[in-house]
Amino acid sequence: MQPLELQIDHRVVVAGTTLAESARTLVVTPAPQQLAAAARGQLFVLCEPIGPAERAEHACRVVTQRIRQVFYESDATSVASALRLAIVAANKALYQDNMRCAPAHRMTVGVTAIARLDGDLFIAQVQPAQVFLRCCNKLRAIPPHPSWEPGQVNAAQLALSGALGASLFVEPEFFRAVLQPGDAVLLSNSDLITRFDSPTMAALLAQTDVAAILDAVQSRIDQLAEIELLAFTVHAAASRAASLPQAEHRHQFFQRPNHKPVQSVASPETKPDPLFTLPSQPTYSSNPSPRPAPIDLGESLAERVAQQQMPLPPSSMLGENPPSAPPIDLGDTFTDARPYGLRRPLRPPETLTLLERLSWPLLVVSDLIREWRRERVLRRKALTVSSYVPRGRGLTYRRTAPPFPWSLIVVTILVVGIAILYGINLSQQNNLQLATEYLVAAEERVAAVRTAPDETAAREALIIAQQAIETARTSPEITTTNPGLWLRFSELEREYERLLAAVDRISFLEPVLLATHPLPNGVFSSVIVPPATSSVTDTARLTALRYLYALDSDPNAARLYRILRDGGAPEPYLEPGQIVGAAVVGSLRAALWRIDQVVAIDQASNGFGYYFRQNDTWNYSKLGGSEIWINPERLDVEEYAGNLYVWGVQPGEVLKFSSGRYGDTPEFWLNPSVTRDAAVLSAIDMAVDGSIYLLQKNGTVLVFSFGQQVGQITPRNVSPPIVEVTRFVITGPPDAGYIFMLEPVNERILQIDKRTGELIQQLRIRHGNDLSLNQLTALSIDPSSARPILYIASGGDIMRAELPPPPRSFREEALR
Amino acid sequence: MKQFFLCCCLLLLISGCSTVSLDEDIGLGGVTPEAVVESFLEDFNTALADPALSEPTARQVWANRLASYFAPSERADQRLVMREMFDSFARNNLQPVRGSKAEVVITYDRTRANRIDEMTALVEVVNGVMTVRWRDAAGNVVFERSGALLRLIGREANGLPVIRVDGRWYLTEAG
Numbered sequence: 001m002q003p004l005e006l007q008i009d010h011r012v013v014v015a016g017t018t019l020a021e022s023a024r025t026l027v028v029t030p031a032p033q034q035l036a037a038a039a040r041g042q043l044f045v046l047c048e049p050i051g052p053a054e055r056a057e058h059a060c061r062v063v064t065q066r067i068r069q070v071f072y073e074s075d076a077t078s079v080a081s082a083l084r085l086a087i088v089a090a091n092k093a094l095y096q097d098n099m100r101c102a103p104a105h106r107m108t109v110g111v112t113a114i115a116r117l118d119g120d121l122f123i124a125q126v127q128p129a130q131v132f133l134r135c136c137n138k139l140r141a142i143p144p145h146p147s148w149e150p151g152q153v154n155a156a157q158l159a160l161s162g163a164l165g166a167s168l169f170v171e172p173e174f175f176r177a178v179l180q181p182g183d184a185v186l187l188s189n190s191d192l193i194t195r196f197d198s199p200t201m202a203a204l205l206a207q208t209d210v211a212a213i214l215d216a217v218q219s220r221i222d223q224l225a226e227i228e229l230l231a232f233t234v235h236a237a238a239s240r241a242a243s244l245p246q247a248e249h250r251h252q253f254f255q256r257p258n259h260k261p262v263q264s265v266a267s268p269e270t271k272p273d274p275l276f277t278l279p280s281q282p283t284y285s286s287n288p289s290p291r292p293a294p295i296d297l298g299e300s301l302a303e304r305v306a307q308q309q310m311p312l313p314p315s316s317m318l319g320e321n322p323p324s325a326p327p328i329d330l331g332d333t334f335t336d337a338r339p340y341g342l343r344r345p346l347r348p349p350e351t352l353t354l355l356e357r358l359s360w361p362l363l364v365v366s367d368l369i370r371e372w373r374r375e376r377v378l379r380r381k382a383l384t385v386s387s388y389v390p391r392g393r394g395l396t397y398r399r400t401a402p403p404f405p406w407s408l409i410v411v412t413i414l415v416v417g418i419a420i421l422y423g424i425n426l427s428q429q430n431n432l433q434l435a436t437e438y439l440v441a442a443e444e445r446v447a448a449v450r451t452a453p454d455e456t457a458a459r460e461a462l463i464i465a466q467q468a469i470e471t472a473r474t475s476p477e478i479t480t481t482n483p484g485l486w487l488r489f490s491e492l493e494r495e496y497e498r499l500l501a502a503v504d505r506i507s508f509l510e511p512v513l514l515a516t517h518p519l520p521n522g523v524f525s526s527v528i529v530p531p532a533t534s535s536v537t538d539t540a541r542l543t544a545l546r547y548l549y550a551l552d553s554d555p556n557a558a559r560l561y562r563i564l565r566d567g568g569a570p571e572p573y574l575e576p577g578q579i580v581g582a583a584v585v586g587s588l589r590a591a592l593w594r595i596d597q598v599v600a601i602d603q604a605s606n607g608f609g610y611y612f613r614q615n616d617t618w619n620y621s622k623l624g625g626s627e628i629w630i631n632p633e634r635l636d637v638e639e640y641a642g643n644l645y646v647w648g649v650q651p652g653e654v655l656k657f658s659s660g661r662y663g664d665t666p667e668f669w670l671n672p673s674v675t676r677d678a679a680v681l682s683a684i685d686m687a688v689d690g691s692i693y694l695l696q697k698n699g700t701v702l703v704f705s706f707g708q709q710v711g712q713i714t715p716r717n718v719s720p721p722i723v724e725v726t727r728f729v730i731t732g733p734p735d736a737g738y739i740f741m742l743e744p745v746n747e748r749i750l751q752i753d754k755r756t757g758e759l760i761q762q763l764r765i766r767h768g769n770d771l772s773l774n775q776l777t778a779l780s781i782d783p784s785s786a787r788p789i790l791y792i793a794s795g796g797d798i799m800r801a802e803l804p805p806p807p808r809s810f811r812e813e814a815l816r
Numbered sequence: 817m818k819q820f821f822l823c824c825c826l827l828l829l830i831s832g833c834s835t836v837s838l839d840e841d842i843g844l845g846g847v848t849p850e851a852v853v854e855s856f857l858e859d860f861n862t863a864l865a866d867p868a869l870s871e872p873t874a875r876q877v878w879a880n881r882l883a884s885y886f887a888p889s890e891r892a893d894q895r896l897v898m899r900e901m902f903d904s905f906a907r908n909n910l911q912p913v914r915g916s917k918a919e920v921v922i923t924y925d926r927t928r929a930n931r932i933d934e935m936t937a938l939v940e941v942v943n944g945v946m947t948v949r950w951r952d953a954a955g956n957v958v959f960e961r962s963g964a965l966l967r968l969i970g971r972e973a974n975g976l977p978v979i980r981v982d983g984r985w986y987l988t989e990a991g
Contacts, residue, residue, distance in 0.1 A: 440983065443847045450848050484842050487884075491844050495851040808854075808926040 003237035004119060004179060006042070009210040011218060013227040014053070023061035024049065025187075025230045028068055037072045040082055041117030046187035046230045048128050050163060051107035056226075059107035062097050063164055066090040067113055079115045080174055083124040087113060087164070087172045091126075094165035108163035112187045113172075116179070123175040126164055128190035131175075134205035135183045141201075142175055145193045147292060181236040186213065189228045195221050197292050208233050428477075435477035435485055442468035443492055449499045458503045459719065462496075469496055501807030504719050506748075507761045509790070509801040511771045514548070514567035517796030524561075524793040525553035525777050528593050532784030540616045541596050548791060549573065549598045550798055551591045553777065558588040560600050563798065574600050574611060574618060583609060583620040589635040594642070601637055608635075608649075610662050623657065625665040640688040645669065647686035647694075652676065654692055654704075671707035680709075687730040689737070695728045699741055699750070701757075713739065713757045715750060722750070729779045730754065731788070740790075744776040749792070751803075760806050763790075771799055843891065844884040845984035849937035850927040852985045853976050856885040857922050857941070864905065864920045875902040887979050887986040915950035915958035922946050922965060930975050937985065938975040941965055 012022035026045035030037035045064050049056035070089040076082035090111070098106040110128035114121060123131060123142065131142040141148055164170060184205040196204070207213050210233045217229055299307075349357070445465040452458035469492065472478060478485045500506045517524060528549040548565055552558040561570035578585040586604035593599075600611045607626035611618050629649035636647040642659030646666065649655065652675035655666035669692065674680055679702055683694035692704040693713075699722040703711035715722060725741040732738065738760060739752040751760040765773055775795035781803075782789040788803040846852025859882055868874040879898035886894040905920070912918040924944040931938040944965030950958045966974070979988040 443983075447847045447851075450850065487842055487844055491851075491855060492847060494855060495847050498851070498854060808924075 004181065005235045005237045006116070006232045007208070007210045007235065008044075008230075008232040009214050010046075010230040011214045011227065012229070013218065013222070013224075014056075015225055016222075022228075023047070023057050023064055024228045026064040026068060027230070028072075030072070039117075040072055041079060041115045041122075043068060043071055044112075044114040044116070044185075044187065044230060044232070046112050046129070046189075046228055048110040048189040048228055049107055049226075050109065050128070052105055053226075055101075055105055055107050059094060059097070059109050059165065062094050063090040063109050063111060066093040067111070071113075071115070079117055079120075079122045080124070080176075083113055083115055083122055083174070084172060087111065087124055087126060088170060091164040091170040092168060095168055098165050106165065108165045110163045110190060114185065114187070119179045121177040121179055121185070123177065124172040125175070126170060126172045127162055130188050130190045130193050132186040132188070132193075132201055132205060133177050133183070134185070134202060135177050136180060137182075137206075139198055139202040139205065140177075141193055141198075143173075147194065148198050179234045181234055182208070183234040184208075184210070184213065185232055185234075186217070187228075187230040188217070189224075189226065191224060192217065192221060192229075208235065431475070431477045432482075432485075435472070435475040438468070438472040438475055439478070439485060439488060439492065442472045446492060446496050446499065449503070455503060458499075462499060462503055465496055465499070469493065498808075501761065502809050505717070505759050505761045505807050507763055507804035507807055508766050509763050509804065511765060511769070511792065511799040511801040512567070513771060513797055513799050514791075515550070515561075515563040515570050515798045517552075518561075518570055519796075522796050523553040523775065523777060524550045524796065524798060525558070526551045526591060527778045527780045527791050527793045527798055528591055528598055529780040529782050529791050530593055530598070532782065540613070544597055544613070548798065549591060549593075550778075550793060551588060551600070554587070556587050560588050560591050560598070562598075567800075573598075576602070578618070580611060580618040580620045583622075585609075585611065589632070590637040592637055592639050594639045594644075601635065603631070603635075610644075621662050623666075624661075624663045634684075636686045638686060638688040640690065645686065645688050645692065647683075652681045654686065669707055670704065674704075674707075674709055677709075684725075685727050687728060687739075689730045689732070690734045693728070693730055693739070695725065695741070697724045697726075698722060699725050699743075699752075701728070701739060713752065713754065715741070715752050715759055716757050717759045718750060718762070720746065722746075725750070726776065727778060729781060731781055731783055740779055740781065742776040742779055744774055744794075747773040747776070749773065749776070749779065749790075751806075761804065763801075763804070771797060842884055843888055843981075843984070843986065844881070845981070845986045846885070846978075847984070849929045849932060849939045849978045849985045852885055852978055852987060853927050853939045853941065856882065856987060857924065857944075859885075861922055863902070869902060870906050870910075872903075875899060875906060878902060885987050887981055887988045887990075890989060912950055915952045917951045917953075919949050919951065920946065921949070924965065935980045936988075937978045937980075939978055940975040 008027055010025040010027065012019045012024050014022075024047045026043065028043040030040065030042070032038055045067055047060040047063050049059050051059065067086040067090045069086075071082050071086040074082050074085045074089075076085050094107065094109060109126075111126050112129040112131050113124045114131070116122075121133075123133075125131065125142060127143065133140040133142065162170065184207070186201075186205060193201075204213055204216055207216075210231045213231050213233070214229050217231075218227060221227055298304075352360070442465065445461065445468045449458055449461040449465055452461045472489060472492075478489045480486050497506075497508060528551075530545045530547070530549075532545075546565060547562040550561045550563060550570060552561070557576045559575040560573045562573040563570050574580075574585060574588065576585050576587050584604070586602040586609065588600050589603045589608070590601040591598060594612070597613045599613075601623070602609045602611065606622075608623045608629060609626075610621045610623050612621070613619070623646075626649070630651075632648035634648050638645045638647075644657040644659075644662060644666075646655040646657070650668070652670070654669040656669040657664070657666045668675075670680070679696060679700075680694060682696055683702065684697055685695040687693040687695070690705075691710070694702040694704065696702070699715045699718070701713040702709055703713065722741075722743060723745045725743045727742045729740040730737065731740070732754065735755065737754045739750075739754050741750040741752065743750060747764060749763040751763065752758070753760055765771055771794070773792070773794050776792070777795070778793035780791040782791065787805075790801050790803055792799050792801065844852075844855070846855055859878075863869065863878040863882065866874060866878065869878070876899060879895055879902055882898045883891050883895035909918055922944065925942045928940045928942055929937050930940045945962050946965045946968045947960060947962035949960045952958050966976075977988050977990065978985045979990065980986075
């Protein structure tokens with residue numbers, strides 16, 4: 001490529017004064033030894049400041065310094081990107097500088113930066129700025145101006161808000177050109193283009209002398225307050241020495257900005273002495289350039305309207321020529337075709353024929369009916385669900401159901417579920433709090449029993465405590481599934497029972513069911529428990545000791561059963577109709593333990609028989625004189641020292657069969673003087689322990705010795721009072737031991753001190769237990785163990801329970 | 817959606833796991849000072865007569881129950897003490913000094929609060945006696961020895977101290 005030389009000059013005029021040193025222009029030519037800088041090329045910058053005049057130089061200095069520094073020192077890989085980085089950095093520097101000033105003193109700068117690398121020209125521009133390029137005899141204005149190129153009006157190019165320093169974001173516009181000898185470039189402020197038309201500027205830049213160009217330009221715009229000009233012309237390197245007598249300046253790279261307004265790239269020649277050189281003469285006319293010809297708008301609008309035959313379209317108001325062909329009507333048309341046309345066009349009545357006149361009402365009615373039916377069909381269609389069913393995707397026309405909203409349903413279910421769980425949890429907490437309050441109230445009432453001043457107050461407090469406990473018991477939270485409350489409630493019940501025992505002497509049995517009557521409604525009338533003994537060696541007797549014995553209560557066909565001591569199914573041991581020797585067993589009326597075996601008494605037609613075991617078989621002996629006995633409601637037979645005592649067959653009398661002489665006539669044991677006593681006659685049960693005890697329904701026990709009444713035992717301090725006792729059992733020797741009375745009405749067994757009649761305790765079964773004492777019929781006590789064992793017959797059940805220890809008193813006054 | 821399900825499942829699991837621990841941390845105590853002493857002595861007698869006491873599990877259950885009569889701050893220590901006591905009792909009962917079986921029974925007439933205030937009380941066990949019986953294989957008593965309860969357990973004060981916590985009375989060793 002042919003080497004090029006540039007002739008460069010610049011000029012800055014402010015308020016009519018030409019500045020020799022101005023920061024508004026910058027020309028940098030890197031030295032050849034600066035390889036990196038030389039690779040960037042030559043740099044031309046011209047700034048157009050906007051703002052207060054006193055800060056214009058400063059702002060332009062900030063911009064040009066920053067552009068020069070970044071352009072040559074950045075790591076950009078191309079000249080264009082280096083230009084862009086330089087302008088962006090200059091914008092940032094100016095913006096930061098502006099931020100340190102008051103808004104009225106802030107400056108914006110339009111800039112044109114041109115980098116020349118050999119024959120290529122890279123132009124970056126931020127408005128306001130102006131560049132005129134004359135390349136290959138063609139003039140180009142950057143940016144173009146409407147007066148030059150009306151078709152390329154771009155208001156955005158004229159906006160000043162994009163100048164450097166206005167914001168942190170700036171985007172320069174880039175242009176490129178290729179230089180050839182004879183070309184010229186003029187950088188100027190943006191106002192310059194309004195002072196020149198295109199031919200004038202083309203003629204101006206056709207000159208080869210750059211100073212002449214600047215002089216011509218300056219002379220034409222000297223009325224402007226500020227003028228910034230930078231121009232260079234391009235010459236071939238070989239012809240430059242002859243054709244350019246002007247001085248060329250060699251500059252150091254990175255010289256002070258704008259220190260040398262004119263720089264030369266390659267010419268080493270010294271500048272000729274201006275004193276001996278004539279300035280170049282301008283080649284153009286000194287007359288002002290002609291004004292641009294006005295736009296020819298043609299005829300006036302009024303004339304055009306007058307000439308137009310047809311109505312003008314609205315666009316003609318904007319200067320558009322009316323169309324030659326009739327315009328296409330794109331508006332809504334009303335045709336006569338179905339279904340848009342009127343079914344029956346209205347015509348004046350006088351034009352209708354007679355037939356049409358006659359049929360007109362019918363036609364109107366038929367139209368109304370048709371319209372009504374059509375609307376109904378459309379309404380049905382609109383209400384049909386299927387009309388809302390979307391079709392499938394793609395080309396199919398088959399209707400498909402809408403997607404099932406699983407996610408919505410799942411979310412709804414979860415939300416509802418969580419709400420329900422929360423509600424349940426809240427309800428449980430409320431119930432728990434309520435149960436705790438009930439429990440605390442019951443505990444307070446139970447605690448109040450111990451502080452009662454006397455027995456009466458204690459009983460009243462106990463009743464209140466019982467009510468509170470029952471209330472707490474009904475709480476659904478006090479269950480075994482809630483161990484905290486349940487254990488606390490159990491402890492409360494335990495304390496309540498202790499207090500109950502202390503005040504009312506009530507103890508609770510822990511019964512174990514041993515046997516149940518084999519017949520559905522069978523009832524045991526007595527239970528016989530063999531006494532524990534270790535002196536028996538006979539096998540048959542040992543076998544007898546392993547069983548309990550129970551007598552049926554059926555008055556006509558009562559049986560004797562035996563049951564294993566640890567429980568089991570009752571097995572008949574002696575039953576009516578069984579043949580024993582020469583006798584046939586009748587209905588059994590009594591059974592008892594005699595010395596080492598169980599014996600039974602039956603009632604047959606010829607009297608009462610006595611059955612006993614011998615050689616492991618039943619034997620029979622008729623009780624002497626029994627054929628004349630009355631049919632007893634209840635026959636009670638007791639044994640003491642081998643003798644049999646019979647109660648119930650002779651009114652008011654106890655019959656005694658001496659041991660081994662049961663076939664003989666019994667003796668009357670009671671003194672005849674007492675047999676007429678009403679108390680004796682009303683006795684319902686008998687017990688023998690050396691003395692004979694007769695029980696009355698009210699619990700009073702008459703004590704007889706040697707046929708005479710020697711005492712009477714009346715139970716004391718029984719609460720609630722005795723209503724009706726049915727049976728009783730005596731334990732211990734005559735001067736000690738206890739009386740156990742059965743009272744099914746109150747479902748209790750009363751343990752009475754035999755000597756004093758003092759209530760030791762009343763035995764009950766807790767509510768809720770499967771077993772009950774409401775059909776108490778018999779009691780037998782085995783005193784052989786450390787704690788006596790009770791065998792209780794209640795209805796068809798036989799149960800076993802330990803005798804509880806006597807209740808403790810909790811107050812000094814309660815001590816007896 | 818998957819994360820939502822996981823969160824819900826986690827919530828349900830957390831709510832389902834909030835059950836009460838049964839064995840360790842439930843305090844029985846008593847409604848009154850006398851009640852807690854009587855319940856403790858009754859349970860103590862029942863525990864020593866329990867035929868299942870040879871089983872470690874039963875011993876732990878009884879130790880937990882008896883310790884639950886003590887104040888919350890002392891419960892953990894008492895649980896260990898009770899467990900050691902039952903272990904020792906079960907071990908010695910296998911080979912008693914006399915006979916083939918030993919039994920320990922605490923008897924008393926009644927309890928009485930000698931001193932009671934808002935937070936503490938001293939409960940006297942009237943005629944409290946601890947009896948040790950050695951029985952032979954047939955259950956006959958071979959040897960019997962008894963002593964005053966409080967003297968045997970090493971308390972010089974005339975009663976067992978109890979303390980009130982949250983409205984309920986508990987045994988304590990701090991009296």
